[in-house]
Amino acid sequence: MGRLEAYLKPYFGYIALTVTIKFLSAVAELLIPYLMEIILDEKVPAGDLGQIYIAGGWMLLCAVICLVLNIVANRMSAISSGKITRAIRHDLFFKLETLSARQLDHLTVSSAVSRLTSDTYNINQFIARIQRLGIRAPILLIGGIAMMVSMDPVLSLVLIALLPIIALVVYYVTKTSVPLYTQQQGVLDNMVRTIQENITGIRVIKALSKTDYEKRRFQSVNQELTQVDEKAGFVTALTNPSSTLVLNLGLTLVVIVGAFRVNSGAILSGVIVAFLQYFIMILNAMLGITRIFVMYSKGQASANRVADVLALEEDLAVLPGQPPQKDAPHIEFRNVSFSYTGKGAVLHNLSFSLNHGQTLGIIGPTGCGKTTIVNLLLRLYDPDAGEIRIDGQDIRTIAPEVLRSKFGVVFQNDFVTEGTISDNLRFFRPLSDEAIAAGATFAQADFVREKGMDAPVQVRGNNLSGGQKQRLLIGRALAGSPEILILDDASSALDYRTDAQLRKALYQNFQNTTTVVVAQRVSSLRHADLILVLSDGALLGAGTHEDLMRSCEEYRLIAQTQMGDGKEGA
């Protein structure tokens, strides 16, 4: 839990209070058998009924105190553990939200999800339980040992000598089980991913009749989870019987050593009897303590997984820089090179610039790096070499919230949330109803008017067609009246007529918006001020439609394919 200590800190006082209350209730509970001994050993032989009633009354009082304190302390433990968990989750979610694309790719969404829910849940349970169970056992242990030492130090030594052995067992179990629990959570990630894939791919799986295959795939991860879970279980299950065994063997030793001491007259046999009583107490306490360690192992594994994410360094740090320049181009790429893997560059030495209100078109074969330019401009990744400037400022020097407030973006296959149409248009921003309605209108999303703003959108937008989704997403981007609009193949599912109407609307209403359009169709970007023709990350041509038609073979081929008389692509 150590690495998450900061989250416990604010509640130290509260937890201390909980533990103190738990301590008092343990004292009250221990008084009950003590009072009982007094009744049986002293009051009953004395035959004084009045005294018996008084002592009995005390017992009842202790029972009541114990009840009240325990309920209060349990409640407090639930509250503090809940608050701590909430804080951890809050920070973890924020961290995950702000991870760079590279970091999240590496972590994977499924692992992020299980860390955020399953692992924090384990932590929650651990913190609650340790408070409830953590105090009683040590008190009983220490109390029991103290009583024994006061009775006969020599006999006590026998038992105390055994405690290190138990400590060793617990150490071994914890050391072995923490990695096992970590592994278990890792396998759980795989299982989550398998389920996720099966849900998102349900149509394809059914279409290809791969259900049995998927079942086998699940079965193998299920089996793996079961096995590692069993393994962790077998190890932790060792604690209880082995520490009981050690203590019991110690007890046998006590009987033997005791026999010699009684024989030599060093102690009376009654001491051994009393020893046995306390021994049971110590045994129970020991069991309680080992149980805490088992909980600890699981909690620790989860805490590590959470702490690992929280400790991830800010990938895209903001560098110090100068204020924006007035006369600089709006967007400028200077000798930018980039690759996702570090090997085989996706972009080579790319330079271009774009003024305010201009439109940039990017075209080129599938996988040539079109989306990469968008990713770099949005600073989802940093270039390996060169720099990207907006208004003359290197984007690495612009605070992310400032940088991103400039953009309205539609990605390929973009994110539609479950909710309503207006939820999706507004996308959490404090936009007015008019603004989102206008966005939808510009985006040619007439279905919005037909269905209504409050019409439900299903999980992953499953009740919308591809074209409807795209228009919804474009509407989202336009609703924010962005300074820079990015449309990454955002109209591929639109029919030509709608696409043309969209372009018209953009031309008429977003004159001052700098626009970046990635498209397959020449018609989508032929009016652009600058068109980049890419192939394998290299620039084959740059210029206006007319320039390129003259100078760029590749572009001419694309255009002819699409616009040639009657020879359009299928």
Next chain:
Amino acid sequence: MAQNPNVIGGGRYTRMEASGDRRSFRGKVSAGSVLRRLWQYLGRNRFLLVLAIVLSISSSLLGLYGPKLSGQAINAIDVPAGQVDFPTVFRCAGLMVVFYLASGVLTYGLNIVMIYLSRRVARQMRHDVFENLTALPVKFFDDYQTGDIISVITYDVDTVNQSLSTDLLQLLQSVVTVVVSFFMMLSIAPKLVSIFLFTIPLTILFTRWLTRRVRPLFRRRSTKLGLLNGFVEEMLSGQKTIRVYGQEEAVLEKFDEKNQEAVDAYTIAEANGTITGPSVNFINNVSLALVCIFGSMLFLRGQVRLGDLSSFVQYSRKFSGPINEMANIIAELQSAFAAMERVFSLIDAEPEPADLPQAEVLDHVQGDVRLENVSFSYNPGQPIITDLSFHAKPGSLTAIVGPTGAGKTTIINLLMRFYDVDSGAVLVDGKDIRTLTRDSLRRAYSMVLQDTWLFHGTIFDNLAYGKPGATLEQVVAAAKSAHIHGYISRLPQGYDTVLSDNGTSISKGQKQLLTIARAMLLDAQMLILDEATSNVDTRTEQRIQAAMRRLMEGKTCFVIAHRLSTIRSADHILVLNQGQVVEQGTHEELMAKQGFYWELYQSQFENQAG
């Protein structure tokens, strides 16, 4: 993808309006049936269960026998100094060692058995949930959050698992101790036992009362955690978009609401659930006090002896401990119960109706597809298709055209039998598809959808997905035809490159090419292309034309497309608008009609030219 707004489940699963805008499912499973179902799971491992019971009884009995041995040893020691009966002491000590070793082994064995048992039950439950997930209609996944479903298989099943391995074990052990102690007490002082006649029913009543109170709270805890999971899964999938819109704070605020709800549900369940322990403990303490007081009174009246009173008290302490434990465990079990309700309701969710018992396997497919007077609606009263008939001859090409959102995908849903028609029939080779096994029907099609789906695995595995046993040569050939081989071979690991779920470095167009390559490996007689190349650039598309044509050759094809040449060369064109088939026929027929298709064609052509 399905065009079904406002669907409310008609099946056995129910939706719960949990926090306004999001749903979670929960079971309508009664307590009795939850127990019965659990029993079925335990019953599958009858041998382990019996072994667990035997082991727990024997280890508990040993536990009660142990003190007797040490008692004997002490009797041998309880003599004046110098007269200790060492042979007896050593004999007893020796027996104690043997006995404790045996008890230790037994206890560990019992633990192992319980772990086996509970993990098997958990594995079986996960298996059953998944099994049913694969059988559920497509509609189910349009309705529920992925994360919520995941939460059932992970968190809820694990709760059951934990509960079985620890709680059930303790329950077993406690029962034995309670029964034995009870008979011991009965043999010592029957009159004092009458106190327990009062306190035990009190305990039972109290536990029952609390259980009723706590169960819904635990149910809520499970549900809220599921919702949180659903939210997180959804939002993290859209993390990139959230970031570029700079809405991290706003989403975080939403998250905080869900988080708060989940934590509150946890805290309330926990705070109430943990009342049980102290309360039952209290009842026990009170009965202990009463035993002392009444026992003393009886002693003073000469009705019991002091020694008996003392051992009665010892036993009653032994007795009350496990009862206390049991009550605690029963409270703990509530969370498992709530979890099981969710698990079982997912297992029970109505699957696709089973194939008819006499369902035929569709083989030697000709590819003759006929729709006869088909009507269909996702929601009763909102017909999507009414009285549609058409015939696609073997090897013909049917194009489905219309403005976006016209319901083109619905036809695919019906052909593949993701949904059943309301009236009329879909026939393949003259057989009503409802009389065929779904598997063989779907295998008769290959399908490339606009929404590409790739899973976490190597490129090779993804391509060979529809054709187990495909060789590398076949896969490479398909990739070459789809013009994606070049990209793949430039990757450091080539065909062994693992595609991860986010796969940022692979573009959507490339994904589409991969799915086309996947379809090329199939040898189905019928082909469905749903805007299969919408994100592929035109030049590449042109380059894969030959391969596509080869892919389509001799097959009955259904194509949703917005590119004109495909549509024009189709044998049959279905024109959809606003969920209705407004026209159908060949290109020439439709053009001659000068109707909706003509208008559509004109406007598109106009724009392309301009």
